[in-house]
Amino acid sequence: MTEKYFGKPIKRLEDKFMLTGNVKYVDDIEVPGQLHAAFLRSDYAHARILKIDASEALKRPGVVAVYTADDFGDFWKPGPLQVPPPTAIPGSQFNARTLVPIAKDKIRYSGEVLAVVIAESRYIAEDAFDDIIVDVDPLPAVVDLEKGWENTSVLVHDDLPSNMAALVKQEVGNYEEAKKNADVVISKRMLIEHVAAAAMENRGFIASWDERNQEMTIWAGTQSPLTIRGSVSRALGLAESQIHVITPYIGGGFGPKVMTSLADDVLLPWISKQLKRPIKWIEDRRENFLATTSERDQVHHCEIALKKDGTILGFKDVFYHNTGAYDSYGMTVPLNTQTHTISNYRIPNFYSEIRMVFTNQMVVTPVRGAGRSEGIFAMERMVDFAAKELGISPIELRKKNLLRVDELPLNTGVIGQDFVVNILDSGDYLGNYEKCLEVIDYEKFRKEIQPKARKEGKRVGIGVVAFTEGTAVGPYEGCRITVSTSGKVTMTSGYSTQGQAHQTVFAQIIADQLNVKIEDVRVITGDTNQFAWGAGTFASRGAALVGAATYLAAQKVRAKIFSTASKKLEVPEDELELCEGSVCVKGQPETTIPLGTLAALANPMRGVVEPGVEPGLEATAYYGPPHGSTGCGAMGVIVSIDEETCKPVIERMVMVDDCGTMINPLIVDGQLQGGISMGIGNTLYERLVYDENGQLVTASFMDYLMPLATDMPKKLDIVHNHAESSLKVNPLGIKGVGEAGAIPPGPAIVQALEDAFQDTKLEILESNLSPSQIYEYLKKA
């Protein structure tokens, strides 16, 4: 295979249209005759609904209809379980209380939908909110995870005996036995704070029922178009062929756009069918904060047991996980936490217990990092505390316990989000860590930079952590590749795109395999009429799974090209080769036949293939891995902090990453840098704060601080350190990389902050630190 494109920093094919405002996001789509929907949302987090009277709203000019839960009759019902519970884990308990599309009888979180107004414009629809009388009986809200878990708590779901959404215990070895042999046992309680995904484009949904053709067209800013097609089909009793879901350009996903069975995707198709008019809804930022899903928010009770020499004997973690008011997305996030907690180090004995709690808060589903960040944070912090207790450098303690190359692949014994036992398949964990120490010049910092800064009265610290990123989980993805009679090539997939450069990276694979110009490859993603099989865009799996399927489908098309050309030219296949855009005879470059001509011939109507043979230079392929593959790496940071203002500055950051084979290093670096900014934001700025009444008090960008250009590291280096073993994990040797950047900044930054105050007793027990929180910590230190 000639590799003109694969592995090269190819500039994106999609850019020139995006840069000039020539692509359409969901709000850019105007369907003739469309009406606008607005959702009246609850101000209360927990309340009984006594009465909702919308009769006045209907009198307002421009209002077409108003719906409350009762107006949907039998159509109203709790939604599907989007991700099933982990039946593979013995003894696991899971109480499914799935999302309802609109509140009926009881409100369970602030922002839950109470009424849908349909009007000629969005302005009028929102005006009508003032006309709707909502009478409720407020209830105390469940906000605190540990209190909410207690049997004495107010109940989010009255029919359950407690707020337990799930209880899952996983044990490897025997922690309590191992603890008996320990010289040191350290216990800590730590908080992982709640953050938003905050894609720059909010969600959006258009449903357009065509009465004449009996077909529903849906445009949605979703990571899972096929899930929506399936759920709308079931809910409305339509064949899937009657539903066409199109994902236009999407302004970022980062997790929550995978969620379905929300008010928009359930109610708007039904309303469109009732009114026989297209209905458009575009989420605003406040709605996105209040009611689109978010993540993190765990309380960990960790214990680590070690020998005096630093050997880790065991780790115990009982953690509370906030699932919000409903748990339709199952346990993906806390299971990721469980698997990632022991994904770096040699931990022979491990006990982990998930206590997933219903609260009167928005629903929790994966956000970039997705449970991985939490597990890595918990473990990395505990290793730091152990180092202090033992008087060993945190660096040496890590080096001692990090898994060695010859210990992989390792079956950790912990079942993960894909319901199979986590396999740490490949990589050089210790090598990554040592590389990071070298690039950040740890020794120089310790011996020269830090002592010099201290003499000048400045606070500066260093932190170096290890991480893994579970990626590329199944079940599968697929694609179809077709060569047109024009010679242009089209690839279609059920995968949807939110900025990950799919139009370029999949085209790179195809252009090399078929030896065509990359500009002649068109990649279509997320259109259910083009390709109707696949799971969705999540868990850093696109490049690995769709990439593998693309490679496999291209191989099949390549075989068809050669067999068709061989028949036409009457030359054996092994005497043929691909020249750019055509097939030529080896040694006779003048004897060529263009791919477009072969595409025409590959049709029994007029060609060289026999009737009954699968026509076309076209092939479909699927790829499903037996288990995910684990990216890995290390991160080092140097942080300075002004003792007066407590404002930290990231002076230097080094990220070492192993994501296996890179299709396009430019795109990989972009993914890592974007993830890093999110990790920095999560650590130093972003925090969703609920008050004791369940009110989200940070529901705008004025209160929820996003990381900005001036908050990034003053110097950032990304080092690719790809182990041989990583290049063999699937047909192309690709691991995911979408979430890696977001995982290690938290533990690295807090380690560096503690290091800057190593002469004090500063001990940081949470994942998000504003300057005022740092100030409070320092007062106690």
Place this chain on the structure above:
Amino acid sequence: MSNKLFPITVTVNGVEYKREVEARLLLSDFLRHDLGLLGTHVGCEHGICGACTILFDGGAVRSCLIFAVQANGHEIRTVESLGTPENLHPLQQSFHEKHALQCGFCTPGFLMTLVPFLEENPHPSDDEIREAIDGNICRCTGYEKIVEAVQDAAAKNSQAK
């Protein structure tokens, strides 16, 4: 809320438009939905994210914080006034070459912030670039490649002169 309409005359990308609008219509909605200039994106509608940044009489402003009636008699430029897919503006070309965009939603706002900035500061330092874009949020890129793209555009601009 009164539905009274107000006549306005606005020059957008060199074309004069006469329209009648409600007093409360946001300039961002006017540009997008009345004029069909979809390159201006709306990310927060409270003036923080910067996705809707346009040039108002040459200065970068948030079109979600202005009513369309306030644009009466003024001159506006949107991302559509820069380059075309076939002929990118030099700054757009640098964004392309340096991979300074991913989902592309915030990008028009960054471009409209940076065009007047580069005119006033043809040789900016990295810190000055970061300050200049501190009012624009990008969730995808981590800003690194945006800074590189601006440096690239500045360097090419000075070579051209």
